[in-house]
Amino acid sequence: MFSEDAPKKDVKTVRIASEIWNDGQFINWNDARVHVMSHVIHYGSSVFEGIRCYATKRGPAIYRLREHMRRLLNSAKIYRMDHSLTLDQLCEASVELVQRSGLDQCYLRPIIFRSLDEERPAFGVNPFPNPLSCYIGAWDWGKYLGDEAIEQGVDVCVSTWNRLTPNSMPAMAKAGANYMNSQLIKMEALTNGYSEGIALDDRGFVSEGSGENIFLIHDGKVITPPLSSSILPGITRDSVIHICRELQIPVVETGIQRAALYVADELFFTGTAAEVTPIRSVDRITIGAGKRGDITARIQQVYFEITKGERPAPGEWLTYVNDFKPSADASTNGHKAQASEPATTTAASEPTDPMSSYTALVTD
Numbered sequence: 428m429f430s431e432d433a434p435k436k437d438v439k440t441v442r443i444a445s446e447i448w449n450d451g452q453f454i455n456w457n458d459a460r461v462h463v464m465s466h467v468i469h470y471g472s473s474v475f476e477g478i479r480c481y482a483t484k485r486g487p488a489i490y491r492l493r494e495h496m497r498r499l500l501n502s503a504k505i506y507r508m509d510h511s512l513t514l515d516q517l518c519e520a521s522v523e524l525v526q527r528s529g530l531d532q533c534y535l536r537p538i539i540f541r542s543l544d545e546e547r548p549a550f551g552v553n554p555f556p557n558p559l560s561c562y563i564g565a566w567d568w569g570k571y572l573g574d575e576a577i578e579q580g581v582d583v584c585v586s587t588w589n590r591l592t593p594n595s596m597p598a599m600a601k602a603g604a605n606y607m608n609s610q611l612i613k614m615e616a617l618t619n620g621y622s623e624g625i626a627l628d629d630r631g632f633v634s635e636g637s638g639e640n641i642f643l644i645h646d647g648k649v650i651t652p653p654l655s656s657s658i659l660p661g662i663t664r665d666s667v668i669h670i671c672r673e674l675q676i677p678v679v680e681t682g683i684q685r686a687a688l689y690v691a692d693e694l695f696f697t698g699t700a701a702e703v704t705p706i707r708s709v710d711r712i713t714i715g716a717g718k719r720g721d722i723t724a725r726i727q728q729v730y731f732e733i734t735k736g737e738r739p740a741p742g743e744w745l746t747y748v749n750d751f752k753p754s755a756d757a758s759t760n761g762h763k764a765q766a767s768e769p770a771t772t773t774a775a776s777e778p779t780d781p782m783s784s785y786t787a788l789v790t791d
């Protein structure tokens with residue numbers, strides 16, 4: 428019944444930063460522990476991010492750091508997490524973590540969650556009595572869907588599990604609890620011998636993968652589901668939309684029927700972890716020529732050139748860790764820091780907000 432090697436299908440964790448940022452200070456990996464009775468463990472009350480830091484000729488560069496941290500703060504706001512973390516503080520903490528880790532490239536994982544006040548413990552669903560904690564960890568993560576996937580593409584299925592409905596669990600918040608749904612999608616796919624599953628929304632339109640947004644190419648047009656299809660507003664998705672505009676490839680955000688996946692010329696996933704990964708079959712139906720298509724290859728090439736710092740990005744998307752100068756006020760030593768704009772390569776101008784394109788999006 429179970430595919431023998433299904434549980435092993437994850438990338439190797441090679442190197443892990445020995446320190447973790449926690450609420451304004453750096454602590455050792457071994458000290459980054461939570462109590463088993465913490466609210467988050469029982470009720471899934473966390474919001475988090477996944478951010479890549481790429482190796483470039485100018486040293487490690489964090490990709491779209493401010494956009495990720497802005498999404499983290501938006502997720503916290505949706506879940507009424509009342510904290511005093513600031514965008515600048517989180518960005519500076521991330522840069523310092525990479526500097527201190529010595530890693531030339533890594534994946535950053537900021538997380539805010541409801542923990543436990545051991546003096547006045549509270550165990551109910553009501554999250555308000557529980558204190559909030561914020562941590563940022565880092566490790567070197569390879570290609571999420573396997574090394575060959577970037578070139579060869581992956582074999583995927585349409586999941587029997589639907590994506591979350593917007594008035595049950597908001598998919599636009601990157602909340603830990605959403606990933607129970609993602610786990611159902613992923614486990615079903617792996618168990619049946621696929622690399623990944625694509626979930627439909629509650630109306631039967633294509634939504635997204637368990638940890639990726641999806642794009643379809645038809646007659647030279649790039650098509651992707653709108654925010655109203657219960658997708659996470661992906662930052663890689665936003666990057667691909669910008670890249671397509673630069674390459675003068677038309678992009679349409681609209682509802683996609685499941686059957687349209689089967690007859691697409693090309694399909695690909697996007698995500699911080701998955702980057703731009705071609706899809707070569709869905710439900711054992713070959714997509715296009717059954718290998719990475721030409722438009723996917725063009726977009727992928729530009730994406731990788733940008734992330735490696737070899738091509739100018741449409742916005743200031745790379746924060747070069749070695750060139751980073753923290754602002755005078757924005758100390759990482761405490762929650763209460765009132766940060767001003769830091770002197771970073773990204774901070775000079777306000778980042779493009781991946782959410783801004785979504786207002787135009789809810790048009791299907």
Ligand SMILES: Cc1ncc(COP(=O)(O)O)c(C=O)c1O
Pocket residue numbers: 477609635636637638639640658659660661662663664697698699700
């Ligand atoms: C459910 C889901 N959709 C989409 C994405 C892609 O988002 P991003 O490109 O911001 O990583 C992710 C990854 O974070 C995800 O978990």
